[in-house]
Structure formats: structure tokens, C-alpha cells
Amino acid sequence: MSSATYDAPVRGWVRFAAPVVVGLLMIGVWILVVDVLDAAPRALPSPIAIVEEFILRFGIIWEDMMITATNALTGLLVGSIVAIVLAALAATFRPIDGMLAPLVASIAVVPIVALTPILNTMFGASSQFGRLSVAAIAAFVPVFVNVLRGLRQTRPVHRDLLRASAATSMQTFRVLTLPTALPYLLTGLRIASSIAVIAALVAEYFGGPADGIGTAIATYAKSGRASLAFAYVAGGIAIGLALFLVMSLLERAVSRRKPV
Amino acid sequence: MTTEFAVRASGVGKTFPTKAGDVVALTEVELTVSAGEFVSLIGPSGCGKSTLLRLIADLDSATTGELEIFGKPAAKARIDQDYGIAFQQAGLLPWRTVGGNIALPLELHGMAKPARAKRVADLAELVGLTDFIDRYPDQLSGGMQQRVAIARSLAEQPRLLLMDEPFGALDEMTREYLQGELTRIAKETGAAVVFVTHSIPEAVFLSDRVVVMSPRPGRITEIVTTDLGEVRDETLRESPEYFTRVTAVREALHGAPVERANER
Amino acid sequence: MTLRAGKVRAVSWGVLGVVALLGSWELYKFLGPAAGFVVGATEGETGSGVMLLPRTNDRAMPHIWDMIARLGESTSGGTTPPLIVPVITAGLTTLGIAAVGWIIGIVVGSILGAVMQRWRLAEAGLLPWIVVSQTIPLIAFAPIVNTIGMQASRGSAFDWPQALSVAIIASYLSFFPIAIGVLRGLESPDRMHLDLMRTYAAGYWQTLFRLRIPAAIPHLLPALRLAAASAVVGAVVAEVSIGMQGGIGRMLIQLAGQGSSDPAAPWGPTLGSVALGLVAAGTVALIGLTLKNYRRGEQTA
Numbered sequence: 001m002s003s004a005t006y007d008a009p010v011r012g013w014v015r016f017a018a019p020v021v022v023g024l025l026m027i028g029v030w031i032l033v034v035d036v037l038d039a040a041p042r043a044l045p046s047p048i049a050i051v052e053e054f055i056l057r058f059g060i061i062w063e064d065m066m067i068t069a070t071n072a073l074t075g076l077l078v079g080s081i082v083a084i085v086l087a088a089l090a091a092t093f094r095p096i097d098g099m100l101a102p103l104v105a106s107i108a109v110v111p112i113v114a115l116t117p118i119l120n121t122m123f124g125a126s127s128q129f130g131r132l133s134v135a136a137i138a139a140f141v142p143v144f145v146n147v148l149r150g151l152r153q154t155r156p157v158h159r160d161l162l163r164a165s166a167a168t169s170m171q172t173f174r175v176l177t178l179p180t181a182l183p184y185l186l187t188g189l190r191i192a193s194s195i196a197v198i199a200a201l202v203a204e205y206f207g208g209p210a211d212g213i214g215t216a217i218a219t220y221a222k223s224g225r226a227s228l229a230f231a232y233v234a235g236g237i238a239i240g241l242a243l244f245l246v247m248s249l250l251e252r253a254v255s256r257r258k259p260v
Numbered sequence: 261m262t263t264e265f266a267v268r269a270s271g272v273g274k275t276f277p278t279k280a281g282d283v284v285a286l287t288e289v290e291l292t293v294s295a296g297e298f299v300s301l302i303g304p305s306g307c308g309k310s311t312l313l314r315l316i317a318d319l320d321s322a323t324t325g326e327l328e329i330f331g332k333p334a335a336k337a338r339i340d341q342d343y344g345i346a347f348q349q350a351g352l353l354p355w356r357t358v359g360g361n362i363a364l365p366l367e368l369h370g371m372a373k374p375a376r377a378k379r380v381a382d383l384a385e386l387v388g389l390t391d392f393i394d395r396y397p398d399q400l401s402g403g404m405q406q407r408v409a410i411a412r413s414l415a416e417q418p419r420l421l422l423m424d425e426p427f428g429a430l431d432e433m434t435r436e437y438l439q440g441e442l443t444r445i446a447k448e449t450g451a452a453v454v455f456v457t458h459s460i461p462e463a464v465f466l467s468d469r470v471v472v473m474s475p476r477p478g479r480i481t482e483i484v485t486t487d488l489g490e491v492r493d494e495t496l497r498e499s500p501e502y503f504t505r506v507t508a509v510r511e512a513l514h515g516a517p518v519e520r521a522n523e524r
Numbered sequence: 525m526t527l528r529a530g531k532v533r534a535v536s537w538g539v540l541g542v543v544a545l546l547g548s549w550e551l552y553k554f555l556g557p558a559a560g561f562v563v564g565a566t567e568g569e570t571g572s573g574v575m576l577l578p579r580t581n582d583r584a585m586p587h588i589w590d591m592i593a594r595l596g597e598s599t600s601g602g603t604t605p606p607l608i609v610p611v612i613t614a615g616l617t618t619l620g621i622a623a624v625g626w627i628i629g630i631v632v633g634s635i636l637g638a639v640m641q642r643w644r645l646a647e648a649g650l651l652p653w654i655v656v657s658q659t660i661p662l663i664a665f666a667p668i669v670n671t672i673g674m675q676a677s678r679g680s681a682f683d684w685p686q687a688l689s690v691a692i693i694a695s696y697l698s699f700f701p702i703a704i705g706v707l708r709g710l711e712s713p714d715r716m717h718l719d720l721m722r723t724y725a726a727g728y729w730q731t732l733f734r735l736r737i738p739a740a741i742p743h744l745l746p747a748l749r750l751a752a753a754s755a756v757v758g759a760v761v762a763e764v765s766i767g768m769q770g771g772i773g774r775m776l777i778q779l780a781g782q783g784s785s786d787p788a789a790p791w792g793p794t795l796g797s798v799a800l801g802l803v804a805a806g807t808v809a810l811i812g813l814t815l816k817n818y819r820r821g822e823q824t825a
Contacts, residue, residue, distance in 0.1 A: 009644060010644045010645060010647075010648050014645070014648060015648045018645060018648035018649035019648065019649050019650075019651075019652040019653060021649065022649040022650060022653060023653065026653075044668070044672055095537060098533070098534060098536075098537025098538065098540075098541070099537050099538065099540050099541030099544060100541060101534075101537075101538065101541075102538035102541060102542070103538075103541050103542065103545065105805075106798075106801075106802060108753065109749065109752070109753040109756075109801040109802060109804065109805035110753070110756075110797065110798045110800075110801030110802065111753075111756055111757040111760045111761075111797050111798075111800070111801055112757075113757065113760070113761060114760055114772075114773075114776055114793075114794055114797035114798070115794060117776055117777065117779075117780030117783070117790055117794070118780070118783075118790055118791065118794055120780070121583075121584060121780065121783040121784075121787070121790065122578040122579070122584045122585060123560075123575045123578055124575060127575055129575055129576075194658065194659055197659070198658075198659075198661055201661050202661065202761050205761060205764050205765055206764065206776070206777065206780070207777070207780060213661075214661070217661070218667070218765060221665075221667045221668055222667060226668065229668070233660065233661060233665070236660075236661050237656075237659050237660050237661075240659030240660075241656070241659055244659065317719075317723055318722075318723075319719050319722060319723070338722075338723060338725055339725045341724070341725060343723070344723075345719075345720070345723045347716050347719070347720070349716055351716045351717060351720055353717070353735070353738065353739075354820040355738050355741075355817050355818045355819075355820055364724070364734070365724050367734075368721075368724050368726050368730055368734065369724070396817070396820055397820075398820050
């Protein structure tokens with residue numbers, strides 16, 4: 001059978017090995033260009049130098065990581081709770097859905113981080129609240145969209161079944177709507193977690209206290225200490241990845257029991 | 261020129277490797293379909309009828325045996341476009357009009373635009389959809405979509421039609437109507453037809469021969485000749501001969517080991 | 525209810541939603557605590573504690589009509605044009621750079637998506653890295669990209685403009701949804717349609733153009749919208765971090781600095797940025813309208 005239309009599926013171990021190989025290749029090329037060939041511009045540091053700086057400065061990097069991570073997590077939490085409440089309201093009352101839908105669609109496409117300077121003015125420049133709000137608004141959108149979709153996914157045949165069994169609204173919600181919506185909530189949380197981290201980090205560029213990973217990257221990049229700047233970037237990636245992994249595992253655990 | 265068979269299967273078998281061991285979907289298939297003959301494949305789920313059709317269409321390859329379409333291997337017959345195919349879902353591309361869907365194989369094989377337009381018009385007339393050429397599939401009923409699929413399968417004037425339960429998703433009235441249309445079209449074009457179905461009356465109404473299959477492992481158990489003549493019209497459905505043949509096929513189907521019924 | 529009446533209804537509720545949002549701003553100003561709502565403040569220490577609700581005075585929260593009026597007033601006193609003029613100019617500059625980034629992202633993302641669909645091995649090797657790439661705050665790299673660009677082009681005839689660095693950052697953010705959208709879209713045709721093309725002995729390229737690409741359109745449009753929005757965000761933030769003149773990002777920071785003396789002014793570029801995002805999304809929606817026939821099989825969310 002020709003492989004022109006269908007490509008052969010990939011065996012299990014290859015699925016794991018392939019990205020590792022690609023990753024090693026990329027790092028290899030990087031080291032080659034920077035250390036061996038010495039062909040890179042000064043602003044691009046060697047991966048080895050980055051690792052050294054990361055280990056050396058781990059103390060201060062960790063402090064700033066905690067600030068950004070706290071902002072991201074708190075923003076994620078607040079944004080998600082608001083999103084769940086509003087999505088529940090929108091799923092129940094059409095007028096609320098009508099009012100919210102265009103607003104949420106707009107928030108989804110505008111650069112939320114542009115609000116940071118205003119928020120910093122409103123809440124005071126020494127407060128983390130501006131960055132936190134940005135992370136919260138950023139996290140709100142995917143959670144709202146996914147929860148709303150999940151709340152609407154109950155199949156008519158299941159709804160009919162519960163109605164024929166004279167189930168109350170509360171019972172229907174507990175037995176059908178909630179379990180149906182749960183995987184969607186977790187998908188939304190997974191997406192929102194990465195977005196919240198990036199939003200919290202990027203918001204640091206627009207003012208506020210002089211701490212956090214973003215400000216550190218900006219400072220050290222401008223002063224020419226490229227390896228240290230990249231070490232902070234590694235810290236930022238670590239936060240994003242950690243949160244993403246936690247959310248993915250949660251999502252995987254719940255979706256195993258997805259309704260058929 | 262020797263009269264070649266449309267389909268000649270000799271010792272054909274298909275085994276699928278799965279995690280739980282090998283699944284024998286087909287074994288020891290001996291079957292010939294003559295040019296212009298209408299043959300149905302019928303049997304319960306898992307008897308291999310769709311698998312056999314897919315082997316003929318070169319959508320899968322046989323693990324054992326020889327399979328020849330008009331004297332060529334199945335792969336070459338596909339490249340040479342010797343057959344047309346219709347599936348249970350009409351499978352129309354939703355972004356193309358009825359005319360666009362019928363024209364798809366013609367476009368792919370480089371037929372010039374004016375010739376294409378004429379051929380599409382002819383085919384649409386053949387299935388009675390001339391007024392719908394510019395409509396989109398989502399504007400058509402299930403029966404009409406299936407008629408488009410049949411028109412499309414005839415686009416390259418194939419000598420062999422392969423159909424996998426094409427009327428399975430339709431209501432009984434539409435089914436009977438389309439059966440009448442199909443048998444008329446098959447006679448007009450002189451194409452051989454291999455038709456997979458679940459329905460005994462449908463198989464008997466349409467075919468010259470009914471191939472009865474059974475599962476575990478998938479194989480042919482009996483071939484019933486219908487002997488109902490060339491003309492298949494609505495009066496046939498009420499004739500005693502028709503009912504006799506339906507009974508014959510039903511018995512052939514149930515003739516498979518009794519314990520199967522108990523297992524179910 | 526007729527289709528037209530349904531649409532009018534939807535728009536009216538939408539407008540009501542915006543009005544409710546503006547109304548709640550003014551309502552809070554009217555009813556809210558003047559000093560805001562602070563949790564955990566220490567006596568005598570200003571700036572301590574966490575402020576949960578902002579102060580309601582006109583400096584922290586200008587009235588909405590003040591914001592709009594400010595747009596009509598001159599930018600920096602004297603004979604400078606009304607604020608709305610530099611906002612629009614800067615907005616268009618940023619929009620242009622974002623558009624370039626968007627297009628680069630579309631090209632790169634499409635190629636990646638098509639390659640990953642064609643070879644499962646490529647998907648296995650590349651997709652995880654593409655997903656991870658979005659956890660890397662490349663926005664942080666913006667000055668580094670700029671420096672690398674300038675150093676690399678030193679000595680050659682090409683003068684590396686800052687705008688190009690901004691466009692590259694924007695393309696980095698926008699290539700990801702395109703790659704995913706193209707991959708999912710090209711994979712989306714069901715087995716039956718793929719079988720059909722196989723019975724026509726259609727090769728990879730014919731199947732790609734006749735089946736996979738048209739089937740991919742419903743996946744592409746949301747991806748294009750997300751990519752456009754990401755390109756705008758990327759452009760704005762990259763401008764700030766490189767310090768590029770002429771874009772709306774720089775204006776945001778500049779006017780924010782004057783926030784204590786001129787509280788309504790920062791709202792100018794802020795609203796301008798919001799408008800940018802809406803224009804970008806609107807453009808994609810228009811593109812979607814022209815592709816209506818390809819969306820006929822589409823499931824609504």
C-alpha cells in the first residue's frame with residue numbers, strides 16, 4: 001500500500017525518542033555555533049554558560065521565580081473562579097450570555113498586557129496587583145470559553161433520560177452536567193496556565209515593582225549580561241512547564257472517565 | 261478476445277494483526293464475477309464482506325491468495341481506474357456543489373472543462389438530479405446525496421461498480437426507489453456490480469447471484485443464484501419467485517452453526 | 525424568529541453588555557470607598573497591604589467621558605494635534621508591523637503544519653518542541669534578537685531596522701496557532717474521503733489541494749484569528765522591550781509615566797491597543813466571510 005495518502009503510524013518508543021533526538025540536535029548545533037565555531041554574535045550566549053549562571057545565581061533566580069509564579073498562580077485561580085461563575089450564569093440565562101459573548105470575544109483578541117500601566121496607576125506602582133489582574137484576565141478567557149462549551153455538551157438523550165426519571169435540576173446538574181463539563185474545565189485550565197505565566201511575566205515589562213523574572217531579564221539583557229538573562233529565561237520556562245505538566249496530568253486523570 | 265472475469269478471487273485471505281493476536285477477517289475466498297453481472301455480498305457483522313470489497317478496491321491488500329480485476333492485479337486496476345465506488349455515507353465534499361462532486365474524479369484525471377460539463381450533465385440526468393447541479397450537499401436529503409454518490413461512481417464509465425451498503429442509512433421507501441434506479445443504471449451501462457448489504461430482500465432484488473458469508477473466520481458459505489431474469493421492477497417484489505429466493509437466502513444465512521444464535 | 529431578527533437581538537445584547545461594563549465603572553466610582561479597599565495594611569505605612577479595589581478619585585479612575593474628551597484635546601499642550609491623532613498614527617505603525625509578523629507566522633506555521641501532517645515522524649519529533657516554544661517568553665528575547673540582528677547584519681549592505689525585530693517576535697507568537705491549526709485541519713478529513721481519493725489513484729499533492737486544504741479551512745480560521753491577536757500582542761510588547769519609537773507600545777509607557785498629572789491620557793493608547801486587536805480580529809472575520817463555502821460542513825462550538 002503506497003504511503004502517499006496515509007503515513008505509517010509511529011511506534012511507541014519512537015514517539016518518545018524523536019523529540020529527544022530533535023532537542024539534542026538543536027542544542028548540539030547551538031553549542032557548535034557558539035563554542036566551537038565561535039561564530040555567534042556576542043549577544044547569543046553558549047548553553048553551557050547559561051547552565052553555569054543558572055546554578056551559580058540560583059538563589060536570586062528562585063526569588064524572582066516565586067514572585068512571577070505567585071502572580072501567575074493567583075491570577076489563574078481568580079480568573080478561573082470568575083470564569084466558572086460567569087460561564088454557569090451564561091449557560092443558564094440567555095441574556096447574560098448575550099451580554100458576555102461579545103465582551104469575552106473582544107478580550108480574547110486584544111493585547112491585555114496593554115492595560116498594565118493603567119492598572120498600575122489604579123492600584124499603585126508598588127503593588128503586584130496590576131500584574132496579577134492581567135494574569136487573571138488572560139486566564140479568564142480560555143476557562144470561560146471551555147466551561148461554557150462543557151456545560152452545553154450534555155447529550156439530548158441523557159437529558160431526556162433524567163427528565164423521564166423525574167430528576168430535579170440540582171440532581172441533573174450533579175449527575176450529568178457537572179461530570180460532562182469537568183473535562184472541558186480542565187482543558188481550559190491547562191490552556192490558561194501557560195497563558196497566565198506568560199501574561200504575568202510580560203506584564204512586568206509595563207511597570208510595577210522592580211522584581212520578577214521579566215524585569216530581571218530586561219535589566220540583564222540591556223546591560224549586556226546575556227548568559228544571566230537567558231538563565232532567568234530558563235527559570236521562566238521552568239515555571240511555565242511545571243504548571244503545564246500539573247494541569248496536563250490533572251486533565252488526563254479526569255478525562256479517562258469521559259462520558260461515552 | 262476471451263471473456264475475462266470482472267473479479268476473480270482465488271484462495272484470498274486477509275488477516276489483521278492486533279494486540280490480542282491475529283484476527284482472520286477473510287479466508288479461502290473463491291469467487292468470480294462475470295462482466296455485467298450483479299453480485300451481492302451478504303452476511304452478519306464480522307463476516308468479511310466489507311473487507312472483501314476493500315481488497316477488490318485495493319484499499320487494503322490481501323495476505324494470501326490471488327485477486328484479479330479484469331485480469332490485472334487490484335492495484336493496477338485502481339491506477340487504471342477500472343472501477344467506481346460508493347460508500348454507506350455518501351461522502352460528498354461539503355464545499356463542492358453537486359456538479360462539483362460528480363466532476364471530482366474527472367478533474368483529478370485531467371478531463372477538459374467542456375467535456376467535463378457535458379459528462380456531469382449526462383450523469384446528473386441519469387440519476388434524476390439535473391435541477392440540483394448547483395446545490396450544495398447540505399441542501400440535499402440523504403437519498404439525493406446518495407444519488408450524487410452513485411452518479412460520481414459512474415463518472416469514469418467503469419466496467420465495475422463497488423458499493424458498500426450505499427442504501428444502509430436511508431429509509432425503506434427511498435431504499436426501494438434507489439434499488440430500482442440502481443438496477444436500471446447497471447443494465448444501461450453494462451457494468452458489473454459487487455454490492456455489500458445487510459438486507460436479504462435488497463440482495464435478492466438487485467442481484468444475479470447472492471454470496472452468503474459468515475464470520476469467525478470470515479468466509480463464503482454459499483452462493484445462491486436468484487434466477488429472476490433481467491427485468492427487475494416493482495412488480496417483482498410481489499412475485500412468488502421473489503419470495504422463494506428470499507427464503508432460500510435466509511436459510512443459507514441461518515444454515516451457519518446453530519450455536520451462533522445462542523451465543524448472541 | 526427570523527435570521528435577521530435573531531442577529532439584531534444578538535447585537536443589542538452585546539451593546540447592553542458594553543454599556544453594563546461602562547456603567548459598572550461609573551457606578552463603582554460613585555459608590556465605592558474613596559481610598560479603595562486594602563487588606564492587611566499596617567498603620568502609618570503607606571503602600572503596605574494588598575489593594576483589592578482601587579481608589580475612586582479622578583486621578584486613579586478618570587470618568588469615561590473624561591477619557592473620551594481627552595482624546596480630542598491636544599497631545600502635549602500648545603499647538604500639538606489632538607491626542608487621537610498620534611494614537612492612530614502609532615496604532616497604524618504597530619498594526620503594520622504586526623501584519624508583517626502575522627504573515628511570516630502564517631508561512632512558517634503552514635510549512636511546519638504540512639510537514640508534520642505528511643510525516644508522522646516529523647510530528648513526533650517537532651510537535652512537542654513547538655508546544656514548548658510557547659512557554660519560552662521570547663518576548664524577553666526581543667532586545668537580544670535585535671542585537672543579534674544588528675550584529676549579524678553589520679558589515680553587510682542591509683541595515684537591520686528595529687521594526688524587523690518586532691516583526692520577528694510577532695511572528696514567533698503567531699506561528700504556533702497556525703502550525704497547530706494547519707496540522708489539525710490537514711488531518712481532519714475522515715477515512716472515507718481519504719479512501720475515496722485513493723480509489724481515484726490521487727497522489728499526495730492532488731489529495732492535499734482537493735481534499736485536505738479545503739477540509740482544513742474551518743480549523744484555519746480560528747487559528748488565523750488567534751495568530752492575528754498574538755501578532756498584535758507580540759508587536760506591542762516587543763516595541764516596549766526594544767524601546768522602538770513610533771509604535772503604540774512606546775506611547776503606552778510614555779503616557780503612563782505622566783499618569784499622575786494627566787490621568788486620562790494613558791487611556792488613549794490603551795483604547796488604541798484594544799482597537800488594534802479588534803481590527804486584527806475583524807480582518808480575519810472578513811476573510812472568513814469570503815471563504816463561506818468551505819465552511820459548510822462546520823460544527824459550531
